[in-house]
Amino acid sequence: MKVIKNYLYNAGYQILLMLAPVITTPYVSRVLGANNNGINTYTNGWVTFFYLAGQLGISLYGNREIAYQRNDKFKRSKTFWGIISLQVATSSIVLITYLLAVFLFSSAFKTYFLLQALWIIAYGIDISWYFMGMEDFKKTVSRNTIVKLITIALIFVLVRNQSDLAKYIFLLGFAQLAGSFTLWPYLKNNIQWVSIREWHPLKHFYPALLLFIPTITTQIYLVVNRIMLGRMAPQAAVSQFNFGDNIVKLVLAVVTATGTVMLPHIANKFASGDVKGVRESLYKSFDFVTAISTPMMFGLMAIAYKFAPWFLGSEYGPTGGVIFWEAPAILMIAWSNVTGTQYLMPIHHEHEYTISVTIGAVVNIVANIFLISLYGANGAAIATVISEFAVTAVQLFYIKGTIRRRALFAPIWRYLLSGLFMYIIVSRINLIMSMTIINLALQVALGIFVYVICLFMLKAPILKQAKALIKK
Template sequence: MRLIKNYLYNAGNQILLLLVPLITVPYVSRVLGPHSSGINAYTNSWVTFFYLIGQMGVMMYGNREIAYTRDNIENRSRTFFEIALLQVIMSSISLFTYIIIILLVSSPFKLYFLYQSLWIIAYGLDISWYFMGIEDFKKTVVRNSVVKIISVALIFIIVRGRHDLSKYILLLGFAQLAGSLTLWPYLKESVSKIGLSNLHPFSHFKGSLLLFIPTITTQIYMVINRIMLGQMSTQSLLGQFDYADKIIKLVLAIVTAASTVMLPYMANKFASGDVQGIKKSLYNSFDFVTAFSMPLMFGIMAIAGSFAPWFLGRHYVHTGYLMFLEAPMILFIAWSSVTGNQYLMPVKRAHEYTLSVTIGAVVNVLANYVLIRLLNLNGAAIASVISELAITGIQLWMIRKSIVVNKLLSSFWKYLLSGVVMFLVVFIINSHMTMNIFSLVVQMITGMLIYIGLLFVLKAPIIKQAYLVFKNNN
C-alpha cells in the first residue's frame, strides 16, 4: 500500500509538471518567440553540466544509500550529513569554475549564462534524494506543487515580451532555488545531530563518482543535440527542437515516475537479501511501463502534426514532425528506467549501467554529427531515438543471465497491437477535425477507450495487475 501511495504521489507530481507547461508553454513560446526560446535552451544546456558536476551523482547515490540505512536513525543521519556536505562542497567548486569560465569567454549570451548559474546553487542545496530514500514522497510533491503554482503566476505577471528573456531565466532559477530550500526544515523531525568531527564526506566520493559518470553521460546525450544544433544551425530552429523534446519528456515523466519510487524500494529489498522479491517486482514494473508507454507513444504520433502549431503557435509547425520522430523514445526510456534504475542500480551493478549510458552517449554524439548535417532538425530527433534504443538494448543484454528477458517481453505484442489500432483510429479522426480543446479531448478519450478495450480482449497482464491492486485496497 505504501508503494502504491508513493507512486501516486510521484505520478501526481509528474502530472503537475506536465500541466504547468500546458499552461505556460503556449504563452511563453508566443511571447518570447523561437529565437529567445532557443537562447534559453542553449544557455541552460551548458549550465546543466555544471550543476550535475556539483551534485556528483548524489541524486541517485544518496537515494540508494539512505534506503540502505533508513531503519537506523544514527546511521541514516550520518549518511545524510556526509553526502549533503559533499554535495555542497562540490557544488561550490562547480559554481566558482562556471563563473570564471563565463567571465573569461567571449559570448553574446554572457549575461544569460550568468543568470543560469542560479541552477547550480539550487541543485547544490537540493536534498530531495533524502526523502526519496526514506520513501517519503509526500513532502517533495507538496513542495513542488506550491513552488510550481507560484512560479506559473509570476510568469504571466513578469514575462510580457521578448525583451523579458532575462526575467524568465531568473524566475525559473529562483523558483528552483526556493524549492530546494523549502525541504530543509523537514529534517528536524527526521535526522539526529551528528558532530562535524564525526563526518567524513569524502568517504562517499568514490561511490557518488561511480554514479556521477552515468549521470553526466546521460545528460550529454540529452543536451548534446541542443548544443550541436546551436552551433550548426540557428537559435530559432533550436527553439523548435527544444519544445518538441520537452513535450516528449514531460509525457514520458508520467511513466518513469515509477522508477523514482521503485529505486529505494528495490535497494531496501536488496539490502535485506530478497532476490526473488526483486525479480517479481521487476517483471511487474516492466509490464506496467510497457502498458502505459505504448498509448502515450502512439497517441503523440497520431496528433503531433496538428497539435504543435495549435498549442505552441503557427511558427512551430515543424515541431509537430519532430514530436512524431521522437515519440518512440517514450517506450525505450521507459524500458531502460526499469532495467537500469530499478535493477542495475539498486543491486550494485552500477558499472554495467555506466557502460550502457556511456555507449549511448557516444552513439548519440556520432549520430548527431552525421544526421544533423544530413537532415538538420530531423536528424537530431532521429539521433536521440537511436541512442535510447542502443541503451535499452545493451541493458537487456546485460541482465539476460539473471532475468528472463523473454518473460519481460512476452506480452509486448498485445500492447503493440492495441497501440497500433489506437494510432490508426486517432490519426484518421485527427485528420478530419480542426485542432482545438474539444477535438483534443475527443481524440484522447477515443484512443483511451480503444486501447483499454483491446487490452481486455487480449487479456493483457496489466489488467490482472490492476484488478489485484483494486482488490487489495478494498
C-alpha cells in the same frame, strides 16, 4: 500499498509538470519568440553540465544509501551529513569555475549565462534524495507543487514581451532554488546532529563519482542535441526541437516516475536479501511501464503534426515532426528505466549501467553529426531514438543471467498491437478534425477507449495488476 501511494504522489506531481507547460508554453513560445527561447535552451544546456558536476551522482547515490540505513536513525544521520557536506563543497567549487568561465570566455549571452548560475546553487543545497531514500514522496511533491504554481503565476505577471527573457530565466532558476530551500525544515524530526568528525564526506566521493559518470553521460545525449543544433542550425531550430523534446519527455515523466519510486524500494529489498521479491517487482514494473508508455507513444504520433502549431504557434510547425520522430523514445526509455534505474543501480551494478549510457552517448553524438546536417531538428529527434535503443539493448544484454528476458517480453505484442490499432483510428480522426481543445479531448478519450478495449480483447496481463489493485 506504500509503493503504490508513493507512485501516485510522484505521478501526480509529474502530471502537474505536464499541465504546467500546457498553461505556460503556448504563452512563452509566443511572447518570447523562437529565437529567445532558443537562447534560453542553449545557455541552460551548458549550465546543466556544471550543476550535475557539482552534485556528482548524489541524487542517485544519496537516495540509495539513505534507503540502506533507513531503520537506524544515527547511521542515517551520519550518512546524510557526510553526503550533504560533500555536495555543498563540490557545488561551491563548480560555481566558482562556472563564473570564471562565463567572464573569461562568454562574449555573447553573458547576462543569461550568469542568471543560469542559480541552477548550480539550487542543486548544491538540494536534499530531495534524502526523502526519496526514506520513501517519503509526499514532502517533495507538496513542496514542488506549491513552488511550481507560484512560478506559473509569476511568469504570466512578469514575462510580457521579448525583452523579458532575463526575467524568465531568473524565474526558472529562482523557483528551483526556492524549492531546494523549503525542504530543509522537514529534517528537524528526521535526523539528529552528528559530530563533524563523524561525517567523513570524502568516503562518499568515490562511490558518488561512480554514479556521476552515468549521470553526466546520460545528460550528454540529452543536452548535446541542443548544443549541436545551436552550432549547426539557427537558434529557432533549437527552440523548435526543445519544445518538441520537452513535450515527449513530459509525457514520459509519468512513466519514469516508477523508477524514482522503485529504486529505494528495490534497494531496501536487496539489502535485506529478498532476491525473489526484487525479481517479481521488476516483472510487474516492466509490464506496467510497457502498458502505459505504448499508448502515449502512439497517441503523440497520431496528433503531432496538427498539435504543434496549434499549441505553440505558427513559428513551431516543424516541432510536429520532432514530436512524431522522437515519440518511440518513450517506450525505449520506459524499458531502460526498469532495467537500469530499477535493477542495475540498486544492486550495485553501476559499471554495467555506466557502459550502457556511455554507449548511448557515443551513438547519439555520431548520429547527430550525420542526421542534424541532413534533417535538422528532425535529425536530432531520430538520433535520440537511436541512442535510447542502444542503451536499452545493452542493459537487456547485461541482465540476461539473472532476469528472464522472455518473461519480460512475452506480453509485449498485446500492447503494441493495441497501440497500433489506436494510432490508426486516432490519426484518421485527426486528419478530418480541426485542432481545438474540445476536439483534442475527444481524440484523447477515443484513443484511451480503443486501447483499453483492445487490452481486454487480447487479455493483457496489466488487467490482472489493475484488478488486484482495485481489490486492495
